Amino acid sequence: MMNRGRIVRSTGDRMTVMADDGKQYICRARGKFRLDGRFPLAGDLVTFRRAEGDEHLIESILDRKNYLIRPPVANVSRLCVIASMAPPVTDRLALDTLIAAAEYNGITPAVVVNKIDAVPGEALAAVYRRAGYDVFLTSTKTGEGIEEFRKSVGEGITVFAGSSGVGKSSLLNLALPEFHVKTSRISERIGRGRHTTRHVELFSDKKGGYVVDTPGFSHVDPVQMMLYDKKRIASCFAEFRPYLQGCRYDDCAHTREEDCAVIRAVEEGAIDRVRHENYVSIYEKVAKLKDWQIRELLASETI
Ligand SMILES: Nc1nc2c(ncn2[C@@H]2O[C@H](COP(=O)(O)OP(=O)(O)OP(=O)(O)O)[C@@H](O)[C@H]2O)c(=O)[nH]1
Ligand SMILES: [Mg+2]
Ligand SMILES: [Zn+2]
Structure with a gap:
C-alpha cells in the first residue's frame, strides 16, 4: 500500500516519515534516487510503501519547492539567520552569504540580532532593515523582542542558521517551546562530528509549522551554499x-x-x-x- 508523508528526521540513510495519518515510519530511500541525483531530504513530501518485514521504502519525492544542502533540508519557507554583536561577533560576510543563499534558492531570509542585553544590535539591524529584510532584535536573557519574533514564525519550514554560539538553540527554546527543542538535547544529538552533519530534525508545532536548528559553523562558503551562477x-x-x-x-x-x-x-x-x-x-x-x-x-x- 502506498502512503504519503513528510520526512521529519534524516540521518542521510535512514529517515523518519510522518505520514498523513499521523504515524511515524522509519524509511530507507530506494537506490534509484542516488542514480537520479535527487536524494530525499528532511522536509520533503514523499510517497512510501512497506517492503519486506518492517522495512519501508521511499518511492518518490513530491513537488519539491527548493532545498539547501547546508543544512540538507527541502521545502524551506524561511531562513532565519541569527547574528550577534556580542562575542562571538557575527562575521558580516557569513551573514550576507547566508542571506544571498536563501534568496538564490527562493527562500525568504530574516535576520535576528540576538544578545542585545550584552551589546546593542540597532546599527546592524538598521542595515538589514534598510535593505528590505525582516529584522528582529532579541535577548534570550531579558526576553526582549522574543514575543515579536515568536509571532513571526508561522506555517512552513523555518531553518535557523548562524555561527556557533550566537544563541540559535537558546532562541528556539525560549521563543518556540511548543516545538520541543532542548538546547542540551540538540547539541548532544547533533554534535559536531563528521558523520553527524547530515543529521537533520524537523520540530513540529502541530499547527503545520516546523523549525530546524542547525549546529553553528565557523565558516560559510558561497560555493558550499550553492551560489553557482x-x-x-x-x-x-x-x-x-x-x-x-x-x-x-x-x-x-x-x-x-x-x-x-x-x-x-x-x-x-x-x-x-x-x-x-x-x-x-x-x-x-x-x-x-x-x-x-x-x-x-x-x-x-x-x-
Ligand atoms: N548575553 C546573552 N547570551 C546569550 C543569549 N542567547 C544565548 N546566549 C548564550 O550564548 C551561548 C550559546 O548559546 P546557544 O543557544 O547554545 O548558541 P547556538 O547558536 O545554538 O550555538 P551552536 O549550537 O554551537 O551553533 C550560551 O551560553 C547562551 O547562554 C542572549 O540573548 N544574551
Ligand atoms: Mg545550538
Ligand atoms: Zn553595475
Missing part, C-alpha cells in the same frame, strides 16, 4: 535590485565597472558599503568556478 548573485541582494537595469553595460558585474548604477548607489549612501564589499567577495569567489566544476558540483549534490 555569478550572474544571479546581484539580484540576491534585495537593495541592489532597483539599480540592476541602470548600468552602462548590460553585462555589468557591479564590482568595479565604470558607470555602474549599483556602485553609484553605494557612493551616494543608498546601499551599505559593507554589503557591496561582501557582494564583490562572493561574486569573485563564484566567478573563479569553471563550468566543469559547476557541473561536477551539481552532480555531487545528491547528498
